[in-house]
Amino acid sequence: MNSKVTPNELLSQVNQFWSMLDDMAENSPDSYQKFIQRHMKEGKDFMEPPEPFLCVQTKILYPEERMLFINICGWKKVPAPQSDLHPMPLIAGKLEDTSEGTVFDIAYSTEVLKRAESDRVEQDQLIRLAMKYIEQQHKVTLCHSYHIAPIRQKGNLHTLRKNLQGKQEKPTKIKAKSEKAPDRSLLEQIKNISMKEEEKEEVSPHIEILEESNLKPSKASLIEVISSTELAEEDLIPTPHHELSVINNLSGTPQKIILRAALHGVRSVSDCELSVSKDDLMVEVPGKYRLHLDLPVLVNEDSATATYNKVNGTLTVTVSVAENQGV
Structure with a gap:
């Protein structure tokens, strides 16, 4: 019942799409401008972060x-x-x-x-x-x-x-088609946009690209x-056993942070990927371990050092605490 679109068919649809846009730009410049502006705005909104x-x-x-x-x-x-x-x-x-x-x-x-x-x-x-x-x-x-x-x-x-x-x-709409959202192809929707103004509403319609493979019965x-x-x-890589310590100086002010992580099976520190920012730290051994921690105090990321003890399989990361904790 559901036929897959071949590469040649997809290319043909894309060519028709651009041809219709060219026709719209020539025969109905106002509709073309509204269409472009609307979808540029939607694209900008879509790219904004959460x-x-x-x-x-x-x-x-x-x-x-x-x-x-x-x-x-x-x-x-x-x-x-x-x-x-x-x-x-x-x-x-x-x-x-x-x-x-x-x-x-x-x-x-x-x-x-x-x-x-x-x-x-x-x-x-x-x-x-x-x-x-x-x-x-x-x-x-x-x-x-x-x-x-x-x-x-x-x-x-x-x-x-x-x-x-x-x-x-x-993003995929995980729901069945309804009477309010008929199954219209992209080309059919473009054709509707290029209709004469007196035959349409003033507002340009929104284009939906529905993938049949993702349509499921509604629940x-x-x-x-x-x-x-x-x-x-x-996501399936285990988090290693670890211990995070804040070392204070004689006046009780945090001086450095020490992380000890059990990375058994690692040959040397060169097998580990260490990433440190001012407020978080990540240790990865590709395919074996992944550890991501939010740090309790701000640190100087450039001061990070790491050593690996082959005897007990422990990675030790030392980072100096940043002097200005208000930043």
Whole structure:
């Protein structure tokens, strides 16, 4: 029933697409300008990074009790739900263990979060929806009591954006076609745009490219996952046992940070990839270990040194604490 598009057919459609744009530019310059401006704006919005909204603090109770921070973000890439009866679209990261607990990033539509800003009930619903998603997707049990942290996000902004944006596939609508969204090809939609103004509404229609392979029967659900970080090979790499220590000087001021990580099977320090910023640290042994930590104090990343003890299989990383902790 569903036929796959061959490369030649796809190339033919692309050529027709550009031909129709050329015809539109020549015969209906106003429609052409509106079409280009609309999709340039949509493309710009699509490329904007997620923005932190609030940070929720709660606990994971099972399988192991630990602190959980949920970073709730707004992202223009995430569409608003079609109605109150439709599932809530979202993009989510993965559970990321740090020295202070576990961090989870989730993004909703910016329109949804604007309403939640002035509506505490809706804000609570979004928080509980995120908690429900975590429990379902990661097979954990959460404490359903929570409080809003005084910070907008846990961890640094670069890591948050990487978790939500770094390994994203293109957004996919995981739902069946409805009568309100007929199955129109891209070419048919372009043809509609190039119609005469008196035969159309003033507003240029939005183009949807629906992939038949991703269309599934609709189910009653509160959540519509637009796209989530893939379970790539690095997600399956274990986190090594480790110990992070802050060494103070005689006056009690933090002087340096020492990380000791058990990397059994590593031959030398050259097998390890070390990345240090002012507030986080990552150690990777490709295919064997991956450790990412948010640091408790700011450090001087240029001062990092690493040694490896072959006898006990321990990597030791030493970093000096930055003098100005306010930056």
